[in-house]
Amino acid sequence: MKNRRIFIYVFLFSLTSINYIDRVALSVAAQPIAHEFGIGPIQMGFLLSSFIWTYFASLIVWGLALDRWGTRYVNAAGMAIFSLATVATGFAWNYASILCTRLVMGAGEASSFPAGGKVIREWMPASERGVAAATLNSGSYAGPAIGALLVAFAVQLFGWRTGFMIVGGSGAIWLFFWLRYFRKPEEAAFIGDDERAFILRERNGGLPETNAAPTLSIADMLRSSSVWGLLITQGFGSYAQFLFLTWLPSYLQTERHLDIVRSGYFTALPYALSVLLALLIGRASDRLLTADACRNGGRRNMVAFSMLLTAVVLVTPFVEDMWLMVAVFTLSLTGAQAALAMNIALIGDLLPSSAEAGRGTGLLITGGASFAMIAPIATGYVVALTHSYNNAFYIAGVLAVAGALVALLMTRAPIHRQAGAAHAPGASIGV
Template sequence: MKNRRIFIYIFLFSLTSINYIDRVALSVAAQPIAHEFGISPIQMGYLFSSFIWTYFASLIIWGIALDRWGTRWVNAIGMAVFSLATVATGFAWSYMSILVTRLVMGAGEASSYPAGGKVIREWMPARERGIAAAVLNSGSYAGPAIGAIVVAFAVQLFGWRTGFILVGSSGTIWLFCWLMWFRKPELATFIDEDERALILRERNGGLPDTPTGPTLSIPDMLKSTSVWGLLITQAFCSYAQFLFLTWLPSYLQTERHLNIVKSGYFTALPYALSVILAIVIGRLSDRLLTAEACNRGGQRNMVAASMLLTAVVLTTPFVDDVWIMVAVFTLSLTGAQAGIAMNIALLGDLLPSSAEAGRGTGLLITGGASFAMIAPIATGYVVAITHSYNNAFYIAGVLALAGAFVALTMTRQPIRRKDEVEEVGEATLRA
């Protein structure tokens, strides 16, 4: 039997990579855009945050659509929308026109993580969900690493508009390949029958992957303590992630006095290193946890450990050497990346079947987007008021510590309807 699931890993990684390449373009090009349109730090904070507004509002809608119509076409539509919106940013003529393109981009990008979560639940045996979620989320760090360098050079050589047109066009190849080859494992032609049987047998930890009753609705999920724990953890982890995503290039340019190209390099390096480290953590998680431990929610321990690693950002204000700073950012980014990935895997472990994976992941990422939406704006105010980034790093670190505590204490039950949880019994839910 050949492991042809590697193609699904490639799709997942490249999906979020392209998504985040488009996101980071504004961060890298922020200074020339601000100069051209006379944008203040507070206004730029709102502009950084703007795509998250529609992203936040669209996540659950995309999740419900994915559960109803499947990942193939729904995900393709999302990719087309946010790629075209990114290209359109290159033709913007004012602050408001950039704001509009960012809002459209956010609505389209909201499809990616719910689709990725559902693909993982449909395609991956339970013992591979940690590494699969790490690969999915690693794209969100590889994207900024690639985008920071590509956009920096494009801005330096051709102007900021070319950067947006270049990265926005990158989704075309992905979209063609996705529609050409992707199908559910039951219908995919690139895997053999042995691999198909393995996936269908093991994707729910050896248990049947069909609902025993009505599938869980969003209101059903919101009655679960574990769901609230997942949402809070995702929110606190996403705060740190979006602090780096939106403000790191500006921090390097203003506080560390690096030019655009050098800030691109020093943005890319921590992101690139964190991709490797987070995948290692995902692989380690899969090796340490059995399918039975996954079904009991043992993944929460890896989530908490990752959040503690994210809190290393607290040391940033005390670091002067640029290479030690790179190490701090790498460790903190690794923790944030692994925390989000392991949280997605934990959600898959706690859901009863893949039938709820789209809306469940949409709900989870909505929790993350709630604080991702706040991070760029809050940082803009912190910088404008204090003329320093120190307090912004302190806020992110404290939230990461709180997220570790929440992960350990609130995600200890499977996500079921209340009557089903009572039947299972809390004694079977302890890791």
């Protein structure tokens, strides 16, 4: 096999799949948990968003740790923490104990996307960065698809506690293979010398890396208008993503009157379809971009297109047919998934080297988490006050349109120590 970096794609996909299987478990089991502990919509909104609080607080810390100590052991530590916390949720005895396990889970899960972004920047040629980022982010949609079905059946057959124990235990298998096989491309034993040389030559678009050590601090990045554009777009896209992730099963059970298993099925189907469609968008972004366009932010056009696709969620209140609803959710989820993935690829395109990739991706996902924290809580209040999900869908759609404009206008220049420098001619070339 000439392209043995395919195993890195498998690691990236499975990393975020397990991460999101753990996240969606509470969404699927929300109704029986609410019944057992007497939890109302507003309390459930806080519980559904609670892991994002520690997730948000931990992202940059994990990013800095990754740049200092590398992805192998830092990412392994994150996986161990959030898997054990998910298992512990199955032993919770009241609202406060579930809240505590979710907070620990969020802190551990914050390692995954900064680690994934750094692995992509270290391992992938610039011409593969879009599809690699789409693969990483696809796990965040395959995870809910798998988890919605797995947890739904586990809850139906054995009770909600067993569901958390099953999904939490899956991280141990991943952890074994990660520690056994993963190394940086300079050290990996499973690739040949030709492939190693190709990766090292092409991961910076054919140009040499500027430095072995990071050249940009977090403060340097925050002086860049491109970084702020990336953060805002990531936040607006994440709002829609977490609206679906945390409230879609409850919406299907309460508004569409589906039982737990059927709501699991109709949650899983749009997620599964969106994985394939988002991978196609990622592949298209790689094929349509030149190396020069990558370095100058050309991928922003695909981000903007994907954000507009996310805005299809605006029509949800007007859809009655269940299969048409599946189509709407599939398109909106595809847009959100592709936008967030292309943003991860875009910050990799704009950074000067892989040495900053951990902190840069950590900062990017922090922008996403800032709005992800708001979505479950805001939706809980909207549902409680209006007894309807309609306004929740409108909010997500409007933010998606705004995100498309921000991506087009603000993410145009490479990220350098000196902010505000004019970007090179041809920066607008590409899709």
